[in-house]
Amino acid sequence: MLGVLLLRGAQTPGELKQRTERWHSFRSLDDVEEALARLAGVGFAQRLERRPGQKEARWMQLLAPVDGAAPAAVAELPPTVAEPAREPAPEPEPVAAEPHSLEIRDPATNRVVRSVAVTEVGEIEQKVARARAAQPAWAARTYEARAATLRAFRDLLEHEAEECAQLTTSEMGKPIRQARNEVRAVLERIDWNIEHAGAVVEARTVSDNERITYEPVGVVAHISAWNYPYFVGLNSIVPALLVGNAVCYKPSEHATLTGLRLVDLLHRAGVPVDVVHTIVGGGPTGAALVEADVDLVCFTGSYPTGRRVARAAAERLVRVQLELGGKDAAYVADDVDVEEAALAVAEGAFYNGGQSCSATERVYAHEAVWDPFVAALVDVVSAYRVGDPRDEGTDVGPLTRAEQLDVLDAQLADAVDRGGKVLCGGERIDRPGNWFAPTVVVDVPDDAALMRDESFGPVIGVARVSGDDEAVARMDDTEFGLGAAVFTSDQSRAERVLGRLDVGNAYWNTADRSCVRLPWAGRRHSGMGTSMSESGVRAFVREKAWHLFG
Numbered sequence: 001m002l003g004v005l006l007l008r009g010a011q012t013p014g015e016l017k018q019r020t021e022r023w024h025s026f027r028s029l030d031d032v033e034e035a036l037a038r039l040a041g042v043g044f045a046q047r048l049e050r051r052p053g054q055k056e057a058r059w060m061q062l063l064a065p066v067d068g069a070a071p072a073a074v075a076e077l078p079p080t081v082a083e084p085a086r087e088p089a090p091e092p093e094p095v096a097a098e099p100h101s102l103e104i105r106d107p108a109t110n111r112v113v114r115s116v117a118v119t120e121v122g123e124i125e126q127k128v129a130r131a132r133a134a135q136p137a138w139a140a141r142t143y144e145a146r147a148a149t150l151r152a153f154r155d156l157l158e159h160e161a162e163e164c165a166q167l168t169t170s171e172m173g174k175p176i177r178q179a180r181n182e183v184r185a186v187l188e189r190i191d192w193n194i195e196h197a198g199a200v201v202e203a204r205t206v207s208d209n210e211r212i213t214y215e216p217v218g219v220v221a222h223i224s225a226w227n228y229p230y231f232v233g234l235n236s237i238v239p240a241l242l243v244g245n246a247v248c249y250k251p252s253e254h255a256t257l258t259g260l261r262l263v264d265l266l267h268r269a270g271v272p273v274d275v276v277h278t279i280v281g282g283g284p285t286g287a288a289l290v291e292a293d294v295d296l297v298c299f300t301g302s303y304p305t306g307r308r309v310a311r312a313a314a315e316r317l318v319r320v321q322l323e324l325g326g327k328d329a330a331y332v333a334d335d336v337d338v339e340e341a342a343l344a345v346a347e348g349a350f351y352n353g354g355q356s357c358s359a360t361e362r363v364y365a366h367e368a369v370w371d372p373f374v375a376a377l378v379d380v381v382s383a384y385r386v387g388d389p390r391d392e393g394t395d396v397g398p399l400t401r402a403e404q405l406d407v408l409d410a411q412l413a414d415a416v417d418r419g420g421k422v423l424c425g426g427e428r429i430d431r432p433g434n435w436f437a438p439t440v441v442v443d444v445p446d447d448a449a450l451m452r453d454e455s456f457g458p459v460i461g462v463a464r465v466s467g468d469d470e471a472v473a474r475m476d477d478t479e480f481g482l483g484a485a486v487f488t489s490d491q492s493r494a495e496r497v498l499g500r501l502d503v504g505n506a507y508w509n510t511a512d513r514s515c516v517r518l519p520w521a522g523r524r525h526s527g528m529g530t531s532m533s534e535s536g537v538r539a540f541v542r543e544k545a546w547h548l549f550g
């Protein structure tokens with residue numbers, strides 16, 4: 001429902017609250033537009049910009065500066081359905097353009113797995129308010145008490161690991177072996193956080209009169225991604241809870257069942273229900289959560305959406321942590337074992353179907369090893385078993401998002417137009433679901449979309465270089481700055497090359513790797529802020545400086 005407030009005798013929007021006299025409800029924006037058209041000339045109408053999560057912005061405002069009776073046109077409006085008090089309190093409504101329920105689809109078949117109710121805007125505000133009210137008591141517990149609860153959660157997750165992995169595979173198509181790996185690896189991350197977060201936020205006395213303490217930020221909004229739902233979700237949720245925050249967590253719409261399961265496990269482990277909430281929905285729901293009364297927004301996703309989130313948060317000076325995309329490059333030097341290098345490069349590029357922010361998406365191979373390296377790479381990629389992600393033997397499953405198929409089609413068409421040669425794959429696989437054949441393209445110029453924009457799929461572009469300097473220049477010629485890999489038998493050569501690159505992750509003879517002991521901090525369009533490591537714990541506290549002169 002949309003509303004029009006009729007205001008009599010007031011000239012400014014500021015007077016609206018005191019002077020509301022008539023109230024009309026409409027089923028759609030079109031009905032409102034029609035009413036406003038009918039009222040043209042009798043006053044002036046103003047449409048308030050809808051800001052998700054803000055009640056007043058849901059309403060159209062009609063300012064009719066007339067004293068006395070309402071104009072005839074007003075009388076023709078649909079019957080008044082509610083006579084609000086001076087301060088109208090609209091019913092909670094679903095976010096604009098968001099359906100009431102999410103259909104969770106299996107990307108391997110396109111069949112609907114389940115339907116889940118979307119969290120409506122009013123409900124988001126209530127959940128955030130409940131989180132705010134519950135947070136001080138959670139923060140007042142000792143670190144050991146909170147850690148014990150998180151340990152119980154970790155044990156439950158371990159106990160139900162197989163079910164969790166299957167659930168994730170069913171909704172985002174990750175090959176089951178890789179889903180199991182993710183669950184197993186996230187247990188280690190939880191262990192590390194439990195062991196180290198307490199020390200990171202321990203009060204420090206720095207002189208006789210000075211001390212530093214660390215306080216939780218309050219309510220953390222975590223807007224998550226689907227590609228690694230356990231890593232991305234728990235990289236924020238676990239340290240945030242350990243140091244005393246409440247969390248409102250919106251899983252990606254493509255990993256909603258996993259998100260609901262994680263929060264269920266947290267509650268069953270003893271985290272109070274109001275200390276951690278799930279918010280279900282797509283992009284508009286995420287936007288509404290950013291607009292709600294939260295203190296920190298942790299977002300993982302694409303650069304364009306990250307920018308929107310940062311802008312919205314900046315309006316209220318709310319802190320943000322952004323983990324965004326990448327276009328990681330690998331350099332294969334002239335001293336490598338080409339077979340080993342090809343295996344590692346392919347793993348970096350095609351694990352999780354290439355749907356990783358730090359997937360290797362560009363390869364620069366030294367001309368001295370070009371032929372054998374490219375041949376070895378094509379051998380590895382052509383041998384990948386593409387198929388049902390539930391099969392133990394599957395290496396590459398479907399793409400999670402159907403929309404990405406169009407992106408890959410367009411990138412490949414452009415690459416071929418510009419002289420690129422497809423050596424394997426190169427097209428969709430014709431079966432129900434989101435299938436794209438693992439693809440290697442060579443001799444793609446650097447200004448082609450395939451070498452410039454995130455592909456986020458099982459596609460890799462390979463180009464030749466004459467040496468380290470050219471490799472550095474071309475690897476660094478990108479808007480992103482997440483990671484880069486160098487394959488060489490000489491560690492000091494690798495470190496020299498990696499030291500010159502403007503990236504947050506430097507990989508020698510490996511790629512697409514993350515580790516809880518190390519900071520994850522993308523540069524340029526790859527993000528801002530740090531997750532994991534001690535810095536990733538510190539992200540969830542505010543410092544207080546004590547000046548103590550008795």
Ligand code: NDP
Nearest residue numbers: 224225252253282283286287301302305324325357454456
């Ligand atoms: P988005 O960046 O669009 O979405 C990421 C998360 O933000 C999801 O939870 C999404 O909800 C939510 N969201 C979407 N719009 C808004 C908004 N305006 N305000 C707040 N939250 C919002 O990524 P997609 O999942 O749609 O994937 C698109 C591309 O993003 C990929 O192809 C890839 O290039 C990149 N990506 C990068 C990731 C990384 O690890 N860095 C992870 C995922 C994607 P919902 O999913 O429900 O739309």
